[in-house]
Amino acid sequence: MATAHIDNTSDASAADTVDQAKLSTDNAEQAEQTHFGFKQVDTDKKESLVAEVFHSVAAKYDVMNDVMSLGVHRIWKRFTIDSSGARKGHHVLDLAGGTGDLTAKFSRIVGKEGSVTLSDINPSMLEVGKDKLRDMGLVENIKYVEANAEDLPFPDNSFDIVTMAFGLRNVTHKENALASIYRVLKPGGRLLVLEFSKPTSTALEKIYDAYSFYLLPKMGKLVADDEESYRYLAESIRMHPDQDTLEAMMQTAGFEGTSYTNLTGGIVALHRGYKY
Amino acid sequence: MPIAQLLSGAAELTANELLQFDSDYQTYLAPLAEKSLAITLLPVDLTVVLFFTAERIDISVPVNAPDTKTTTYKNDTSDANADDIACDCHLTLQISALSELRDTNQLTKLIKQDKLDIVGDLRVAQHLSALINGINLDLTEILTVKLGDVPAHTIMGVTHQIQSYLRYVHEHAQITLGEALIEEKKWVASPLAIANYCDEVTDTRYWCDRIAARIQRLERQQAQATHDDVGSEK
Numbered sequence: 041m042a043t044a045h046i047d048n049t050s051d052a053s054a055a056d057t058v059d060q061a062k063l064s065t066d067n068a069e070q071a072e073q074t075h076f077g078f079k080q081v082d083t084d085k086k087e088s089l090v091a092e093v094f095h096s097v098a099a100k101y102d103v104m105n106d107v108m109s110l111g112v113h114r115i116w117k118r119f120t121i122d123s124s125g126a127r128k129g130h131h132v133l134d135l136a137g138g139t140g141d142l143t144a145k146f147s148r149i150v151g152k153e154g155s156v157t158l159s160d161i162n163p164s165m166l167e168v169g170k171d172k173l174r175d176m177g178l179v180e181n182i183k184y185v186e187a188n189a190e191d192l193p194f195p196d197n198s199f200d201i202v203t204m205a206f207g208l209r210n211v212t213h214k215e216n217a218l219a220s221i222y223r224v225l226k227p228g229g230r231l232l233v234l235e236f237s238k239p240t241s242t243a244l245e246k247i248y249d250a251y252s253f254y255l256l257p258k259m260g261k262l263v264a265d266d267e268e269s270y271r272y273l274a275e276s277i278r279m280h281p282d283q284d285t286l287e288a289m290m291q292t293a294g295f296e297g298t299s300y301t302n303l304t305g306g307i308v309a310l311h312r313g314y315k316y
Numbered sequence: 317m318p319i320a321q322l323l324s325g326a327a328e329l330t331a332n333e334l335l336q337f338d339s340d341y342q343t344y345l346a347p348l349a350e351k352s353l354a355i356t357l358l359p360v361d362l363t364v365v366l367f368f369t370a371e372r373i374d375i376s377v378p379v380n381a382p383d384t385k386t387t388t389y390k391n392d393t394s395d396a397n398a399d400d401i402a403c404d405c406h407l408t409l410q411i412s413a414l415s416e417l418r419d420t421n422q423l424t425k426l427i428k429q430d431k432l433d434i435v436g437d438l439r440v441a442q443h444l445s446a447l448i449n450g451i452n453l454d455l456t457e458i459l460t461v462k463l464g465d466v467p468a469h470t471i472m473g474v475t476h477q478i479q480s481y482l483r484y485v486h487e488h489a490q491i492t493l494g495e496a497l498i499e500e501k502k503w504v505a506s507p508l509a510i511a512n513y514c515d516e517v518t519d520t521r522y523w524c525d526r527i528a529a530r531i532q533r534l535e536r537q538q539a540q541a542t543h544d545d546v547g548s549e550k
């Protein structure tokens with residue numbers, strides 16, 4: 041495996057490292073490489089590397105989410121659901137849905153006449169999600185589908201709403217995922233992408249860098265005994281396209297009426313787009 | 317931080333926790349299961365949607381898309397898209413009438429006063445009202461479950477003591493204030509002084525009436541005397 045590893049253990053500024061990584065991403069693309077956090081890996085290896093990360097964090101994923109975000113991820117997810125316009129009878133796809141936080145709420149909103157499909161590429165995450173949702177008594181209207189967002193196994197025009205929370209940045213070819221989502225959305229349907237993004241103020245960005253590159257892996261080690269996975273999470277956040285770039289990508293995939301809302305100073309952004 | 321979502325999250329958590337304290341809560345929730353109810357509060361134009369299942373209530377504050385004509389950064393998260401709110405029942409209500417909503421007998425009055433507008437299935441609103449009025453919450457029990465037996469009873473004991481102390485202070489303060497106004501500040505007359513004053517007024521009126529009668533008599537006598545004098549001169 042030809043990897044152009046970038047040393048990120050030094051105290052060099054995270055922003056510099058991101059720039060270097062982006063540069064080498066550009067160069068590497070010709071050699072069919074892509075980024076995995078700040079590292080360069082063969083494009084066809086990224087999927088299994090991401091799978092390893094989520095397999096390893098699955099059991100402690102919910103606890104870590106609360107610890108890392110101090111519970112704020114719940115508010116971001118509520119905001120996503122409140123922006124979805126979901127109602128009784130809707131068919132919702134919670135893509136890269138992991139342990140099913142969004143699925144749980146959608147399931148109660150859409151009721152028996154509707155359905156929620158919890159889909160993820162990773163069977164370990166899906167299994168944790170399935171157990172959790174069953175413990176919550178949510179069984180009737182939820183389907184579980186192991187699938188790659190880049191190639192969704194659903195018929196065209198199947199869903200009223202597709203959500204992808206903190207999933208898109210892990211996908212190797214984001215443009216493929218967006219096109220695939222566009223295909224499975226019904227005309228009039230909407231896509232909501234909740235994802236880490238670029239803080240709107242430099243001061244916040246500095247604090248956030250310090251937090252995610254220093255504190256986050258340490259917390260990962262302490263709580264989940266898994267420093268590497270949480271280092272990947274921090275790095276993958278920096279490598280993810282910023283607000284405007286992602287919006288442009290959505291437009292390229294065919295989405296209309298696109299917009300985004302920055303949450304918590306742009307640490308996270310919710311992007312929306314419609315298929316008309 | 318989306319404040320509306322923070323608050324609705326807290327409200328949802330509290331409402332569902334509280335429901336669990338009444339063993340009959342499922343009886344009240346059953347007729348609401350799979351129903352949704354939107355409440356739009358005027359004049360703030362805030363909409364809250366309640367989704368019911370047989371087990372719990374989910375609270376949502378629908379968020380409008382930022383202006384889609386421009387694609388620039390927007391932070392406006394208020395107002396819901398009208399077509400995003402498709403519920404079984406939609407109440408539009410003046411915020412000032414919120415407290416009156418508990419009493420279903422008030423509904424017609426509120427509608428006539430244009431303080432309330434109901435679209436959709438009225439029974440959903442009635443079942444919610446029945447839930448709110450019917451649910452029986454025992455504060456001691458809630459605290460016992462949350463904090464344990466001893467702290468709950470200590471808190472309730474202290475609360476009762478504080479209540480009776482406040483009641484005593486309240487009553488005592490009224491007496492003391494009354495006395496202060498009468499005795500020290502002399503801003504208010506004592507009952508005895510008022511009685512004396514009334515007696516004096518009655519006496520004064522009596523003497524005034526007597527003087528008025530005397531004056532009238534004297535006037536009549538003088539008029540008579542004048543009349544007699546004129547007659548004898550003729």
Ligand SMILES: C[S@@+](CC[C@H](N)C(=O)[O-])C[C@H]1O[C@@H](n2cnc3c(N)ncnc32)[C@H](O)[C@@H]1O
Nearest residue numbers: 094136137138161162165188189205206207210
């Ligand atoms: C950070 S988790 C987010 C889980 C959940 N949506 C949440 O917000 O809690 C990211 C998820 O994306 C999934 N994922 C990564 N690449 C994917 C792909 N290509 N297709 C589908 N899911 C993918 C991972 O397995 C993981 O469960």
